[in-house]
Amino acid sequence: MTTLQGLYRPKTVAEATALLAQDPDAKPLAGGATLVAMLNAHVLEPAALVSLADIDEIKGISTMPDGRVRIGAFTRHRDTAACTLRLGSCAVVPHAASQIANATVRNMGTIGGSISFADPGLDYPPALVAAKAEIEIASAEGRRVLPASGFFVDWYLTALEPGEMVTAVYLPPNDGGVGTYVKHARVAGDYATASIAACMRGDGRLSVAVGACGPTPLSDPEADAVLSEGRSDASVARAAQILVEHADPLDDVRGSADYRRQLIPRLLLRAVRTLEAAPRSAA
Ligand SMILES: Cc1cc2nc3c(=O)[nH]c(=O)nc-3n(C[C@H](O)[C@H](O)[C@H](O)COP(=O)(O)OP(=O)(O)OC[C@H]3O[C@@H](n4cnc5c(N)ncnc54)[C@H](O)[C@@H]3O)c2cc1C
Structure with a gap:
């Protein structure tokens, strides 16, 4: 060495x-x-x-033969935000990209750099977990693929080992559903105080992930099951309660832990009602 x-x-x-x-x-x-x-x-x-700026292989967004969508690690936030492919419920990912900081940061930052940094207040991590995306990692020994839920390990810690780099993010094929990202920040352009990424698949099943309320994006199969069975105010409140019980937020300059817990039910209700009102994209 x-x-x-x-x-x-x-x-x-x-x-x-x-x-x-x-x-x-x-x-x-x-x-x-x-x-x-x-x-x-x-x-x-x-x-x-x-x-990584001269590596063409890790730039841009394309549809794979099996219908999955590949976002190269060096794809800038502005290009992900402007993606016009029909993504179904994975539209949560460009929607999250469009809410990152401001135009200057979106012109600079890349999806690979963002998720490798793994600040819990970032916008991509909850979107990728809710979308059930996969992360491709390369090293001198070869490549491996991890679910986004396994990539984010702890505060600012990912599954990347020394000598590894992120090469791409893969989104599941268009499921005919809808996705949305609801972010609460102190001022426009700030990191999230709390956020909800929500995906409603073509068959009506929901998956959600909470951002900025713990070391990694928070998702819970029981909360998803409650939301998939019914979306009355009571069902959404029950799912939110499950998420609040599992949340582990910090007190910091963006808000107290208690305030963040109070945001979860409100943001979740807004996300679910937005999904219900959104036009579906054909699969
Ligand atoms: C003022 C400001 C406001 C911001 N607000 C927000 C916000 O509201 N929401 C949000 O989500 N983000 C926000 N960000 C973060 C922004 O999205 C950054 O672009 C992102 O965190 C880093 O991406 P980058 O491509 O610039 O990576 P870099 O800064 O180049 O790298 C970041 C880290 O990742 C590593 N790295 C980079 N690429 C790879 C790779 N392919 N594989 C492995 N490791 C890699 C680097 O070694 C470094 O440790 C903000 C940043 C700034 C400066």
């Missing part, structure tokens, strides 16, 4: 992962929206950066 120094610009995933294998302390550099701020603040001082 050698120690790298400086900025490297690989053109393929194989070249990038070979560099990361040589020196696990080298950091992938994507949009730089978060990493460059951390470098400026001396929070991180890696000797080497591996820029």
